[in-house]
Amino acid sequence: MSQPKHLTGDKAGIEEFLSRFDVFLFDCDGVLWSGDFLFPNVAETLEMLRSKGKQLVFVTNNSTKSRADYKKKFDKMGIPANTEEVFGSSYSAAVYIARILKLPGPKNKVFVLGETGIEQELDAEGVSYIGGTDPAFRRDIEPEDFTNLANGSALDPDVGIVLSGLDFHVNYLKLATAFQYLQRGAVFLATNTDSTLPMAHSLFPGAGSSGAGLVKAIGKEALSLGKPSQAMMDAVEGKFQFDRSRTCMVGDRLNTDIQFGIEGKLGGTLAVLTGVSKKEEFLAEGAPTVPMAYVDTLGDLLG
Amino acid sequence: MSQPKHLTGDKAGIEEFLSRFDVFLFDCDGVLWSGDFLFPNVAETLEMLRSKGKQLVFVTNNSTKSRADYKKKFDKMGIPANTEEVFGSSYSAAVYIARILKLPGPKNKVFVLGETGIEQELDAEGVSYIGGTDPAFRRDIEPEDFTNLANGSALDPDVGIVLSGLDFHVNYLKLATAFQYLQRGAVFLATNTDSTLPMAHSLFPGAGSSGAGLVKAIGKEALSLGKPSQAMMDAVEGKFQFDRSRTCMVGDRLNTDIQFGIEGKLGGTLAVLTGVSKKEEFLAEGAPTVPMAYVDTLGDLLG
Structure with missing residues (x-):
C-alpha cells in the first residue's frame, strides 16, 4: 500500500483531494472537538466544504448522545449543522432493531x-x-x-x-x-x-x-452497530443514498474510522492527528490500516 | 489423551485413585458448595480424607473473601478447616506484591x-x-x-x-x-x-x-495471581512444600482448576460436575483440557 499523503500546507494537494468527493463522513470526538474543546478553524472548514457543495454527515460512535443531543452540542460549539446530518451509533442500533432485526x-x-x-x-x-x-x-x-x-x-x-x-x-x-x-x-x-x-x-x-x-x-x-461495523455503513447509505466512490471518511482512529471507510469501499479516507491514533501507527512498515491522506488538524484543509 | 475415569460408584477405583496422593488442592465454589448451598456429604468426605492422613488445601479464586472470611464460611457450613489451609487469590496477590514484585x-x-x-x-x-x-x-x-x-x-x-x-x-x-x-x-x-x-x-x-x-x-x-496462573501454584507450593507428583487438584472448571493442575504438573486432577463445566466438555473428541478422573459430586468419593 502506498504511503498516505500529508496534506497539511499542501494547497494544491488539498484542492485535488477535495475535488474527488461529493460526500464527507465525519467522526466528531477527536476530529471536530475533544470533549468541550473545539479544534481551531473547524466551523470555517465545514463552511468551506458546504460552499463547495459537499454533503456532510456526522457519523459518531458516541452512544450517550441522541441525534438531538448532538445537534445541541453542535450549536453550543458554534458549528452549523442539522439533526438530519447526524448519524450516531444509538440511532444506528435503534434502526437495526426496529427495521432489520424485527x-x-x-x-x-x-x-x-x-x-x-x-x-x-x-x-x-x-x-x-x-x-x-x-x-x-x-x-x-x-x-x-x-x-x-x-x-x-x-x-x-x-x-x-x-x-x-x-x-x-x-x-x-x-x-x-x-x-x-x-x-x-x-x-x-x-x-x-x-x-x-x-x-x-x-x-x-x-x-x-x-x-x-x-x-x-x-x-x-x-x-x-457502530464503526467500523459495516452494519452502520449500510444504514448510513440507506439514509443518504451516496455514491461510495465519491465519499470520504474523515476520522482520528485507524481501527474504527479509517477501517470503517476502507471496509466500506469508500473512495477515500482522511486521518486527522488530533485524536487517538498517531501518524507513526499508519506510517510504520506493514501498518494494518492506512488512510489515503492525513492532516495534522481538520482546520488545515482551509489551506 | 486417554478418557478420564468416572469414579462415581466405583469403590475400588476410588480407593486406588486416593492412594496415589498425599495432598489434595480443592477449589471451593462449585465443589464444596454453590453460594450458601452445601453439596451433600462434603464434610464427611473431607473428614474421610483427613482420616487417611491427606493434607487439604483450599485454593480459591474468590477474591472478595480473605482467608479469615473463608474460615468463617467453612464454620458456617459446618466444615472443619483452619485459616492456614485456605489459599485465596487475594492472598496470592498480596504475597506476590510484597514478596516477589517488591x-x-x-x-x-x-x-x-x-x-x-x-x-x-x-x-x-x-x-x-x-x-x-x-x-x-x-x-x-x-x-x-x-x-x-x-x-x-x-x-x-x-x-x-x-x-x-x-x-x-x-x-x-x-x-x-x-x-x-x-x-x-x-x-x-x-x-x-x-x-x-x-x-x-x-x-x-x-x-x-x-x-x-x-x-x-x-x-x-x-x-x-489466581488459577490457572502458575504464579499462584508457585506461591501455594512455597507455603505448603508438597510433592507435586503426589498432589491432586479437585475442581469444577476445566479452564481454571483442571488447567491449573495440569500446567502445574501435579500427579492428578479430579473434576466434579456440580459447578461450571459439564462432562460433555472433557469427554468430547479433541477436548483441550481433560481431567484424570471425575465424580458427579465430591461426596461420591465416600464410595
Whole structure:
C-alpha cells in the first residue's frame, strides 16, 4: 500500500483531494472537538466544504448522545449543522432493531446498558426497553438479587435483546441482569465497541470497555452497530443514498474510522492527528490500516 | 489423551485413585458448595480424607473473601478447616506484591478494584493501597472528575500497581481512575480472571468480567495471581512444600482448576460436575483440557 499523503500546507494537494468527493463522513470526538474543546478553524472548514457543495454527515460512535443531543452540542460549539446530518451509533442500533432485526412480539423488548441517548433513539423508533437510566437499576446488588435473577423472578420475560453502549453508570446489578438475559438467549448488540473515549485531552474507558465485562462473561462478542461495523455503513447509505466512490471518511482512529471507510469501499479516507491514533501507527512498515491522506488538524484543509 | 475415569460408584477405583496422593488442592465454589448451598456429604468426605492422613488445601479464586472470611464460611457450613489451609487469590496477590514484585517505595502503592477480602490480605502483608471499599470512590463520575483525572490532580503519585478483583461495586469512576494509573505505567495485576461466578445455582459475572473493561481499554491482559496462573501454584507450593507428583487438584472448571493442575504438573486432577463445566466438555473428541478422573459430586468419593 502506498504511503498516505500529508496534506497539511499542501494547497494544491488539498484542492485535488477535495475535488474527488461529493460526500464527507465525519467522526466528531477527536476530529471536530475533544470533549468541550473545539479544534481551531473547524466551523470555517465545514463552511468551506458546504460552499463547495459537499454533503456532510456526522457519523459518531458516541452512544450517550441522541441525534438531538448532538445537534445541541453542535450549536453550543458554534458549528452549523442539522439533526438530519447526524448519524450516531444509538440511532444506528435503534434502526437495526426496529427495521432489520424485527423480533416478533412480545419477546422483543430491549434491556439497555447505557445512557439516555440510547433511550431517545429507541423511543424515536418505537422500540420498548427497560434498564438504561431507570433509577431502579442504579443501586448496589443485594443478596436477594442473586436469587431473584437466578430464578428469573426479577427478569422481564419480554426481553429478547441486550443493547450495550457507553454507560457512565455501569454497576454490577446491571451487568448481572444483562448477563442473565444473555444466558436465556437474548440477542447481544452493542452500539459500538470503542475501547477508549477521548475526553479532557486524555483517554477514558469507552463503550467497548463498559461492555467488555458482558463479552467476557458470556464468551462471545456483541454485534456492533457502530464503526467500523459495516452494519452502520449500510444504514448510513440507506439514509443518504451516496455514491461510495465519491465519499470520504474523515476520522482520528485507524481501527474504527479509517477501517470503517476502507471496509466500506469508500473512495477515500482522511486521518486527522488530533485524536487517538498517531501518524507513526499508519506510517510504520506493514501498518494494518492506512488512510489515503492525513492532516495534522481538520482546520488545515482551509489551506 | 486417554478418557478420564468416572469414579462415581466405583469403590475400588476410588480407593486406588486416593492412594496415589498425599495432598489434595480443592477449589471451593462449585465443589464444596454453590453460594450458601452445601453439596451433600462434603464434610464427611473431607473428614474421610483427613482420616487417611491427606493434607487439604483450599485454593480459591474468590477474591472478595480473605482467608479469615473463608474460615468463617467453612464454620458456617459446618466444615472443619483452619485459616492456614485456605489459599485465596487475594492472598496470592498480596504475597506476590510484597514478596516477589517488591516495587521500590514510594511508588509502590496499590489502587484496588475489588472488595474487602483484597484489602485484608494487603494489610496482612503490609502493602499500602487506596480505592477498594473506600466510599470516596463509590459514587457517580462528575464532569470535573474527567478533568482532574486527565491532568493527574485526582491521582495519587505513589500508586504503582493496579490490582483488579471481583468488584460488586464496580463503577465508571473506579474504572476511569484505574485506567489513568495504567496509562501512566502502573503494573496491572488481577487476583484472578474467572469469567463467571457460580451463585444461587446460576452464573454471575466473575472477576474476569469486572476487570474486562480495563483490559479492553488498556489493550493488554493483567498478570493473574489466581488459577490457572502458575504464579499462584508457585506461591501455594512455597507455603505448603508438597510433592507435586503426589498432589491432586479437585475442581469444577476445566479452564481454571483442571488447567491449573495440569500446567502445574501435579500427579492428578479430579473434576466434579456440580459447578461450571459439564462432562460433555472433557469427554468430547479433541477436548483441550481433560481431567484424570471425575465424580458427579465430591461426596461420591465416600464410595
